[in-house]
Amino acid sequence: xxxxxxxxxxxxxxxxxxxxxxxxxxxxxxxxxxxxxxxxxxxxxxxxxxxxxxxxxxxxxxxxxxxxxxxxxxxxxxxxxxxxxxxxxxxxxxxxxxxxxxxxxxxxxxxxx
Amino acid sequence: xxxxxxxxxxxxxxxxxxxxxxxxxxxxxxxxxxxxxxxxxxxxxxxxxxxxxxxxxxxxxxxxxxxxxxxxxxxxxxxxxxxxxxxxxxxxxxxxxxxxxxxxxxxxxxx
Numbered sequence: 077x078x079x080x081x082x083x084x085x086x087x088x089x090x091x092x093x094x095x096x097x098x099x100x101x102x103x104x105x106x107x108x109x110x111x112x113x114x115x116x117x118x119x120x121x122x123x124x125x126x127x128x129x130x131x132x133x134x135x136x137x138x139x140x141x142x143x144x145x146x147x148x149x150x151x152x153x154x155x156x157x158x159x160x161x162x163x164x165x166x167x168x169x170x171x172x173x174x175x176x177x178x179x180x181x182x183x184x185x186x187x188x189x
Numbered sequence: 190x191x192x193x194x195x196x197x198x199x200x201x202x203x204x205x206x207x208x209x210x211x212x213x214x215x216x217x218x219x220x221x222x223x224x225x226x227x228x229x230x231x232x233x234x235x236x237x238x239x240x241x242x243x244x245x246x247x248x249x250x251x252x253x254x255x256x257x258x259x260x261x262x263x264x265x266x267x268x269x270x271x272x273x274x275x276x277x278x279x280x281x282x283x284x285x286x287x288x289x290x291x292x293x294x295x296x297x298x299x300x
Contacts, residue, residue: 112288118293119291119292119294120232122288163232177234178233178234178248181231
């Protein structure tokens with residue numbers, strides 16, 4: 077699986093957009109980019125994933141560069157409850173693969189009033 | 190998330206004792222996973238299971254045993270607990286290519 081690189085921490089003002097970057101320069105053509113987050117003392121929560129097109133859901137938007145070597149998770153209007161550790165994971169979406177999704181250190185996002 | 194339940198929520202045990210952490214999911218997801226989370230290491234995969242009676246080792250399997258006799262249950266057993274196994278343990282499940290769904294964790298302290 078491709079390795080990902082994320083900044084260890086970021087701050088964001090409440091109500092502003094939070095843009096969390098992720099580098100995955102060795103990504104393969106069949107690997108998806110997944111984003112999860114973990115709010116303190118809770119289990120990780122799925123946010124969004126994509127292959128090469130930009131994706132949007134009720135939680136966030138995922139922007140993947142044309143060369144797929146990096147991506148950005150966007151929380152359009154960050155709230156204090158978005159304070160969490162955000163994980164970017166690159167993984168083949170293959171039901172016959174061994175499916176062991178592995179988490180790195182992530183980015184600790186702090187949303188400030 | 191109401192569909193995957195871990196028990197107990199907190200557990201204190203002594204070195205050398207056997208302890209079992211329970212994980213139950215109501216979705217009939219085929220895949221189930223156990224992770225541990227420690228400061229400085231993030232989430233690390235212990236074991237996973239693709240279906241009932243099929244299990245595989247993850248990154249850090251030593252000292253742990255799993256079984257999966259029923260699709261909905263995936264217990265994790267520490268046969269002889271050590272202090273290094275003090276951690277927060279998360280169970281997760283998924284089906285096919287769907288995202289992982291995590292439980293709220295079990296905080297285990299080995300004294």
